[in-house]
Amino acid sequence: MEAALDLMRRISPKKSETALSALLSLLPHYSSDLLSQVDLPLQVSTDTTSMKDFLLCEYNRDADSYRSPWSNTYFPPLEDGPLPSEELRKLEVEANEVFSIYRDQYYEGGISSVYIWEDDDHGFVACFLIKKDGSKTGQGKRGNLQEGSWDAIHVIEVNPEEDGTAHYCLTSTIMLSLATENKTSGTFNLAGSIRRQMSLDLSVEEGHLCNMGRMIEDMESKLRNSLEQVYFGKTREMVCTLRPPPEGVQICIPESRPI
Amino acid sequence: MADCGDEADEAGAQAELSDKEKKDIAVWFLSNAPVGEISYVAKDIRTLIGDDRLYDMAASESFPRHNKAHLLTLELPDRSGDVIITGYGEIDKNQYLEPRSAQVATVDHIKQACTGLRPATDDELPSPYIEEFRYALDVELCKYVAEAYPKGISAVYCTRGKDIDVPGNDFDLVAIISASKKSPQNFCNGSWRSIWTFEFKDDTQLVDIKGKIQIAAHYFEEGNVQLSTKNEFNDSTVFQSPEDCAVQLTNIVRHHESEYLQSLEASYLHLPDSMFKDLRRKLPVTRTLFPWHNTLQFSINRDLSKELGIGK
Structure with missing residues (x-):
């Protein structure tokens, strides 16, 4: 398992799907461990009832069907597919609605889905997904990217306490890939994936959605910064180490560490 | 119960994973190893x-390919210089020419080390006429590489017409520049590879130039980011004396x-x-943090705009 995870952080994130399927065929006994520890870019399906796209993950899957957050039904149709309780479904509907607006404001497009289900204890788990195609043939408004994909997976465990607070544990993964291509600079390709965790105890006075939303917004901004400043900065630093820019025009690279 | 069933099925599937499939998987991972990380x-x-038998098969197939593709450089056993592992200098699968010192290094691909060294035979070297061009270009290119790359290694090979001994014929030289930085303790590795092909054409008295540059960088401290x-590039210049050609080609x-380095800097700046921004903005279009505390407002607005037939 350790060797498998080491391979996953060495192989290019652009090839993670092939790498994971190879590891799954090699290590069938570890399939659930691998699937839970390795994230892949999200797949999209269409809810033919509401004619809206939704995102697929392990959390809305049952057998070969996936539950749409819009109509609360499975596609392809599935009898007796598990559904969230009425109370959680209400929260799920609201979360999907609000998260769509959040997504529109930050992503100017893209697809989002939120799934909520009962936890083993008295709490619940919510999974917030976002996928954006920022390429010029997709929803890239500025049209600078030949290829540009962003996938965000936020899984948040919520455990309400007696005293009107709740414990929130958030695990977020961002996967992205961008490519530009033109005559002077050729092809320029950056791909990355990072995962971070964060836990907070918060008062539920303003509601779970408000707390979860703020945590996700904060985490997404941190991860985005980290990718842009630290991780991409490190690759740039490497280029400058291999072949330093001529003196005088050297652009200073801030020393930075990952969060 | 269902899970147990699945696992049994998958275990069955594993038994059917043939030796060839296992080897292919090993080859795939080895072939996709980032620079400096194949070991x-x-x-x-x-x-x-x-x-181990399958692994050895996969390794003996993948390492030579990887070493050549990444233009691996290995120090010669007598520490007199480095040999570049490239198809342009390949004599057989374990022997590579080092044209500057006119030696042939024996290479252990899997250990990524030179194990032997011998003088090159006359057959393996270009004619004195060609060597004049090759040598002059090597000298100029070395000066450039020393000034531009802190750890660059270069070599110039004759890849066509090496036995020509009088003017009036076409021949090709290939210049290779390989620079790499391996820093696994800092979770980063990277390489710069340039391959420049010069086609000396007698009928047009021109040298056609084709260049290819590839850069790779991997940073993997608590994440995995790859560039x-x-x-x-295409260019051409006039066929001149060996010395003049060398200066001119190196300038090109x-x-x-x-210029390429500058355009990369520009890419990073943009x-x-x-x-x-086309992926995710730093701040919402409203330029303020999302008003989570006031989301009820959104639902009302949305219902309202729906009723009025505006918005989405």
Whole structure:
């Protein structure tokens, strides 16, 4: 398992799907461990009832069907597919609605889905997904990217306490890939994936959605910064180490560490 | 119960994973190893395959390919210089020409080390006429590489017409520049590879120039981020004396490589605004943090705009 995870952080994130399927065929006994520890870019399906796209993950899957957050039904149709309780479904509907607006404001497009289900204890788990195609043939408004994909997976465990607070544990993964291509600079390709965790105890006075939303917004901004400043900065630093820019025009690279 | 069933099925599937499939998987991982990391990938995949015979087959197929593709440089056993592992200098699968010192290094691909060294035979070297051009270019290119790359290694090979001994014929030289930085303790590795082909054409009295530069960088401290770039160049110049050609060709290489580096810097500068913004903005279109406390407002607005038939 350790060797498998080491391979996953060495192989290019652009090839993670092939790498994971190879590891799954090699290590069938570890399939659930691998699937839970390795994230892949999200797949999209269409809810033919509401004619809206939704995102697929392990959390809305049952057998070969996936539950749409819009109509609360499975596609392809599935009898007796598990559904969230009425109370959680209400929260799920609201979360999907609000998260769509959040997504529109930050992503100017893209697809989002939120799934909520009962936890083993008295709490619940919510999974917030976002996928954006920022390429010029997709929803890239500025049209600078030949290829540009962003996938965000936020899984948040919520455990309400007696005293009107709740414990929130958030695990977020961002996967992205961008490519530009033109005559002077050729092809320029950056791909990355990072995962971070964060836990907070918060008062539920303003509601779970408000707390979860703020945590996700904060985490997404941190991860985005980290990718842009630290991780991409490190690759740039490497280029400058291999072949330093001529003196005088050297652009200073801030020393930075990952969060 | 269902899970147990699945696992049994998958275990059955594993039994059917043939030796060839296992080897292919090993080859795939080794072939996709980032620069400087193939030995780590090899260690992992050897553990996962659990069959040394299959691993050895995969390794002996993948390492030479990887070493050549990444223009691996190895120090010569007598420490007189380095040999570049490239198809242009390949005599057979374990022997590579080092044209500057006119020696042939024996290479252990899997250990990534030179194990022997012998003088090159006359057959393996170009004619004195060609050597004049090759040598002059090597000298100029070395000066350029020393000034531009802190750890660059270069070599010039004759890849066509090496036995020509009088003017009036076509021949090709290939210049290679390979620079790499391996820093696994800092979780980063990277390489710069340039391949410049010069076609000396007698009928037009021109030298046609084709260049290819590839850069790779991997940073993997608590994450996995990879850069890969590639660009190609075309140019030409006048066929002159060996010395004049060498200066002229090196100037052209310098010009294209410097320009390329500048365009890379420009790409990095545009990253935050023009590229990243099309994925996710730093702040919402409203330029203020999302009003989570006031989301009820959104629902009302949305219902209202729906009723009024505006908005989405």
